[in-house]
Amino acid sequence: MNQLLDLYWTFAKIGCVTFGGGYAMLPILERELVDKRQWTTMDELRDYFSIGQCTPGIIALNVSTFIGEKRNGVKGALAATTGFLLGPIIIILIIAAFLTNFAQLEVIQHAFAGIRVCVCVLIVQAVLRLWKKSVVDPFTLALYLCVFALNAFSDLLPVKIPAAVLVLLSGAAGILMSQFKNRRNLKTEGGKKA
């Protein structure tokens, strides 16, 4: 029971500070779940994000469900996910009830212009940390550049390729390439024996 409460509160806390959603939350999740609590590893966290890209639903919720399930099964998943929802629900209810022009307030706009700068830096740091383990050879570098170009300059393309399609194609490319490499390794080993 305590473990479930712990999950609930941890994710309630995270839900209150993840501005921008999506990948912008990665540094905060890393700090809270990998460094502080050791509930998951950075590798796993990133895998959850990749899966979240090509499954239905909000990525933040997907990640909460994954980690909750890993800790305490279905109950844990429910505790983590509902915990995550707590903060945003309360905040939006308050805004909906009292402040109709919240986003137009000048003070809020200045504050969020500042926050966006910080989010930028956090993302840069996340990329730098992940780089070493993800981009390990020419194939992964090429894949990185392709996906980046297709995703970042999608406005220039005649058809926008959905992120889910990019993720599925990259997974397929990874499977093909690793199979190909295995086969080549087997062949060279066989050659040595003969």
Added chain:
Amino acid sequence: MTTILQLMLEFFKTGLFSVGGGLATLPFLYEMSDRWGWFSHADIADMIAVSESTPGAIGINMSTYAGFKTGGVLGGLLATLALATPCIIVILIIARFLHKFRDNPLVEGAFYGLRPASIAMITAAGINVAKVALVNLEAYAATGALGDLFTWKAIILGVLIFIGQKKLKWSPVIFIAISAVVGIIFTF
């Protein structure tokens, strides 16, 4: 009561079919607005701004907001839960599968490709934020001077945060709070 059920059904559908999270819910929200009129197109635009400035993803925020507008606090809660339900079910199924097949060479191969793709998309997301936060295209277009292209205040803040994070190792939350205060004081 039927409205709340209808609302839950619509947000359940959104949760089930919006792949890729975040802004992927937008087309469903516009559809809902046209069909049911629970909120206007302007409400959706406002909610994008609110979602950027509050914690939580836009899909979650919009479901709470629309639910509240049509059915009060209970409506807000039920609509949000309806949105989350399909996500939870799908991920529970995948999580089982993932534990089992973690060491499968095919799954390993898939992640060999997924990892660089995932950080490529993180990079692209970062550039999208940077375009708004660090660069002022309008000023550049008006004067043509390269010095006007960059928002220098923001870049200085960014560099300071970068160094500060490396040296101090504080929680990102603290830097987010500091940036908000700096943004207000120096009118970013």
